[in-house]
Amino acid sequence: MSRAAAAVAVGTGLALTGTCAESDWSGGGRGSGGDGLSVGVLLPGSGASRYGQFDRPLIERKLKELCPHCPAATVAATPDPDVQQQQLDALITRGVDVVIVSAIDPKALRSSVEAAHRAGIPVVAYDRLAQGPISGYVSFDGAEIGRLQGEALLKAMGPKADGGQIVLMNGAASDPNTAWFEQGALSVLKGKVRIGKSYDTAGWRPENAYADMSGAIAALGADGIDGVLAANDRLAGAVISALEAAAVRPLPPVTGQDAELVAVQRIVAGRQYMTVYKSFPAEVDATVEMAVALGRGKPVGSIATGTVDSATTKDIPATLLPSYTVTVGTIKDTLVKDGIYTIDQICTPKLRSACEKAGLTP
The missing domain is CATH 3.40.50.2300 (Response regulator)
Known part of the structure; x- marks a missing residue:
């Protein structure tokens, strides 16, 4: 597929997933720096998935917080690895400053990651470690x-x-x-x-x-x-x-x-x-901080807590975050306490009796 066709494919993907409008492609380009920082975000799922529920809005919010005068991020989501590769190719063609990508097929995405590297565009792997010259990685152990x-x-x-x-x-x-x-x-x-x-x-x-x-x-x-x-x-x-x-x-x-x-x-x-x-907020915070630093040509040593190796690249700056077990007895002290869900969201009328038994009461 040609670069132009890929750009059309991404624009179509954006429309289908309800993300940023086509006009958002015009914001910031390579070398704009500072408040002109342009960021591309590619996710492997939208809608009811965790990527649609948590990751996307958190990423957009954190980018706005760290770079309030930057153009809105270009965000696209797809479950198709071929489409995701086309989306990354289109971001390279557009000349964004940095890309955050959660790879559907890390191996298949390698050639596009290499193309981004040649174009001087750092790529931060989010949640899933893509192959190729990745500049930073944030996930959970x-x-x-x-x-x-x-x-x-x-x-x-x-x-x-x-x-x-x-x-x-x-x-x-x-x-x-x-x-x-x-x-x-x-x-x-x-x-x-x-x-x-x-x-x-x-x-x-x-x-x-x-x-x-x-x-x-x-x-x-x-x-x-x-x-x-x-x-x-x-x-x-x-x-x-x-x-x-x-x-x-x-x-x-x-x-x-x-x-x-x-x-x-x-x-x-x-x-x-x-x-x-x-903790998706913690993952997003580290990822966006990495992306903004890299997009502005700054090191990420103070953000990364260590390094990881992929099948193709050694010593990738990385942050690996902890995870927590949630069972019926710990919902209130984890998810509710951290503001992920309210008791009203969890406890539908059908679950009211079970919620009371589990101690899920306001």
């Missing part, structure tokens, strides 16, 4: 997330944690976080439970997880699944739907990640055991 999920699952399984059988519902194989999460989970699960089935969920798509879980139930039997380690909340929702459709009773414990509102409500209702809470 993936091994810790996997460990939290594995430890919680064992606790929920009780006596069945000794030799019981579980299903691993991992994320997309193309996402390096998937292997990172799995590695952390297996560090506590190996030698304690049997892994009856393990799946890498193509595109992190819930419909694929539903199909895989249905297959696991058919292969292992309704009574042969003592727990499910689902890598995130959207996969957990699909797993639970498949279990309920197969009339599996009682539901085995299911893990999650991202603390999505519907997942928190499932936890209150007793349908999902736990989720992993990651």
Whole structure:
């Protein structure tokens, strides 16, 4: 696809996702510096996903705070890796000062990251580490997330944690976080439970997880699944739907990640055991601070807390943040306390009784 066609594709993507209007492309260009800093933001999901609910508005707000007179950031979201590559190519053509990208397919994005580097445009990897000459990286410790999920699952399984059988519902194989999460989970699960089935969920798509879980139930039997380690909340929702459709009773414990509102409500209702809470504001703050510094030609040593290596690049300045387990008994002291959700948001009329039982009262 030509550069011009790519720009059209991004403009179309912006319109579809309800992000900045086409006129926002005109703000700031390479070398404008200072208050003319132009920032491109590419996310892998919008709408009901965590990227639409939390990341996008937080990024836009933090950019406005750090650079109040800068043009509005150009923000685009897509679940398609080819479209995301076209979006990055278009940002390079536009000559933005810096790009924040959460890569759908880090390997596929490598050539565009290299093109940005040649054009003198630093790229900050957000949440997912893309390949190529990345200038900075901010995320959460993936091994810790996997460990939290594995430890919680064992606790929920009780006596069945000794030799019981579980299903691993991992994320997309193309996402390096998937292997990172799995590695952390297996560090506590190996030698304690049997892994009856393990799946890498193509595109992190819930419909694929539903199909895989249905297959696991058919292969292992309704009574042969003592727990499910689902890598995130959207996969957990699909797993639970498949279990309920197969009339599996009682539901085995299911893990999650991202603390999505519907997942928190499932936890209150007793349908999902736990989720992993990651402070998106803290992640956004570090990312935007890095991006603004790099866009202005400044070092990020005071922002990064260490370095990481990708498959292609060594010693990338990085900040890895902690994560927290959320179960029904800790919702109030984590998500509500931090202002992520209010009790009224969580406790719909249908959940009022369960909320009272969980101590979720104003």
